[in-house]
Amino acid sequence: MFVHAVYFWLRPDLTDAEQAQFVAGLERLKTIKSAEQCYVGVPAATDRPVIERSYSYALVLVFTDEAQHDAYQVDPVHQQFVAECKPLWASVRIFDSIG
Numbered sequence: 001m002f003v004h005a006v007y008f009w010l011r012p013d014l015t016d017a018e019q020a021q022f023v024a025g026l027e028r029l030k031t032i033k034s035a036e037q038c039y040v041g042v043p044a045a046t047d048r049p050v051i052e053r054s055y056s057y058a059l060v061l062v063f064t065d066e067a068q069h070d071a072y073q074v075d076p077v078h079q080q081f082v083a084e085c086k087p088l089w090a091s092v093r094i095f096d097s098i099g
Helices: 016-029 066-074 076-088
Strands: 002-010 037-041 057-063 089-098
Touching: 002 016, 002 066, 016 037, 016 057, 016 076, 057 066, 066 076, 076 089
Parallel strands: none
Antiparallel strands: 002 057, 002 089, 037 057
16 A cells, blocks of 8 residues: 655635635546545644644545556646646645555
8 A cells, every 4th residue: 555645735825716726626636547545635623732734735645556656646637736736835745655
């Protein structure tokens, strides 16, 4: 199993239309066939000192292996998401893990 967790901090000056564009882009990523599972979410309301809640959106994808992850990276849907949505985020952090 290969897990690709991506956390986005959107620009604070986004319009509602730009935020909707970003969310639509995330939702399109769910159509990429190499991903076994795809989850899009926002920070939970949990409140403990160890929890990071400053991000805007989380994207977590599960692949059978690293080769499937690599296929996702070059998929045209992913490439389009990056091209169209990169200007909308201020920061992104990616955590890849295997298990």
